[in-house]
Amino acid sequence: MARLEKTTPLWKYVLIYTVLIAVTVITVFPILLVFGISLRPGNMLWTTDLSPIPANATFDAYRTIFYEKPFFRWLLNSSLVSFMVTVVGVSLASTAGYAFSRYKFVGRDAGMIALIATQMFPVTMLLLPLFLMLIKLKVYDTFLGLVIAYSATALPFCIWQMKGYYDTIPFSLEEAAAIDGCSKFKIFYQIVLPLAAPALVITALFSFMSAWSEYLVAAVILIDKRLYTLPLGLKQFQSNFDTEWGLYAAGAVIVCIPVVALFLFLSRWLISGLTLGSVKG
Amino acid sequence: MNLARFAAHLRENRLAYIYIIPSFLVLGFVVIYPFVYNMVISFSNMSLSHFRDWQLTGFDQYLRVFREKIFYLLFLKTLGWTFINVFFHVVIGVALALLLNRPLPGRAIFRTLLILPWAVPQYITALTWRGMFNYEYGYINLLLKNVFGLPPIQWLSDPVGAFAAATITNIWLGFPFMMVIALGGLQSIPKELYEAADVDGAKPWRQFWTITAPLLKPVMVPAISLGVIWTFNNFNVIWLVSDGGKPADSTHILVSFVYRQVFNYYSYGYGAALSIVIFLMLLLFSINFIRRTRATEGVY
Secondary structure, three states: OOOOOOOOOHHHHHHHHHHHHHHHHHHHHHHHHHHHHHHHOOOHOOOOOOOOOOOOOOOOHHHHHHHHOOOHHHHHHHHHHHHHHHHHHHHHHHHHHHHHHHOOOHHHHHHHHHHHHOOOHHHHHHHHHHHHHHOOOOOOOOHHHHHHHEEEEHHHHHHHHHHHHOOOOOHHHHHHHHHHOOOOHHHHHHHHHHHHHHHHHHHHHHHHHHOOOHHHHHHHOOOOOOHHOOOHHHHHHHHHHHHHHHHHHHHHHHHHHHHHHHHHHHHHHHHHHHHHHHHHH | HHHHHHHHHHHOOOHHHHOOOHHHHHHHHHHHHHHHHHHHHOOEEOOOOOOOOOOOOOOOHHHHHHHHHHHHHHHHHHHHHHHOOOHHHHHHHHHHHHHHOOOOOOOHHHHHHHHHHHHHOOHHHHHHHHOOOOOOOOOOHHHHHOOOOOOOOOOOOOOHHHHHHHHHHHHHHHHHHHHHHHHHHHHHOOOOHHHHHHOOOOHHHHHHHHHHHHHHHHHHHHHHHHHHHHHOOOOOHHHHOOOOOOOOOOOHHHHHHHHHHHHHHOOHHHHHHHHHHHHHHHHHHHHHHHHHHOOOOOOO
């Protein structure tokens, strides 16, 4: 645990803590509130009570979404799609990032710039052609279409992030292995990839989150209610503010728990991964 | 480069091409083909009444974009939206990073709690804040009324209120990113610089502007540029907080307006042209940014 510096006057610490606590309360409050609403009994949803956690808390809303609403199905759908996107994202980004980091091939710079350029496309620009194309290819209203679309949205950032990390791994390791007669593929697979584990974890997290949390593309691609992912389902609850506010809140809590836990657990690596590239700049 | 040398180059870098081809196939499928297709539609009269029998009509749709007043209004509004959001993201983010970048008991706890908004899925943030802005039962009006004794605000049923609501939501969810980047940047500034400044008797304020700010700049410039692009194109927050631009399509930025035109009014050609205009504006902005940070330079 860090210790206070003796040279700094006490009032300064009081001020720092006051500011930090105030901002933290504002930051955490909406999240706490959702949790509180999910525990409200049905007749208390329209409350003007100010306490975030209700007095007679109940898990009724959780029971309802699992037993009376297709929440479990949405959960399953989202898990499946997110898992596939993670697999595709990690395998494609780890190889493409390596090529960008280690080879000086024709089209390398153009490729890197093209990756950034994709970030500037307004989502609406891609949605309509994508929509028409998926209809033509008959993968409209299927998970396959969704997985391809999500992988593509996650890839540019993931490739950049992998490239940035490979750049920090000394080249001499690979040279030594090459002298020992290792094939190029083996060098990548057995030496570089394990060293890049932290970046792989971030790429996995990012791919997973971009699928788990996406609303718009799913809204355009999926029509069949049995295929609905969590965002579409929760939006449905939220639209009926009067009746299903509690169900929305319970669903939101369940959706958030895995991503928030993963995110906080991995945030240390996330920070170094994000700043690495830019510091080197 | 002649053909023989090119073939040799291909052979030498075969593995590199094998590695990038799958990624670019996926991107080509989802990003590049739609981009080209969108470009074509933007020069056509495609709409609900001309869905299959559309024809190329040249620059008609672009002329329509620039002729109508709504474009300029929305452009200014989007600029305002972007500026206000990124400004607060950076100011709050950097301020918190400065507070947290010192030995401080409980620092890890604050840091963890303060990045929570980044971890929560954006659509949940937006839908939750929409609930909090509800006139009668939303927590914000309850707070205003019961704690501060102020009259409740018509957040979602008033154009200004709805825009403010979306902005507040987006500020809340965006500052952790800047804070994290700034923290990373601060940690790379050598302590000796501050010690030397102390010896010279430089006040903290002066130290910030002469040491911290310039050394933080290389880290913050790319982050800010990215923030500008993301915010400019942030469909989710505006759309979900205002429930599709309510009241009466008054709460739009450019992206959400295009979505409305395309998916609700079926003005495909017009929407495509508008999309291209948005893209070109961001491209101009970003070329400037890439040049400044030389982000594509490798290690060797």
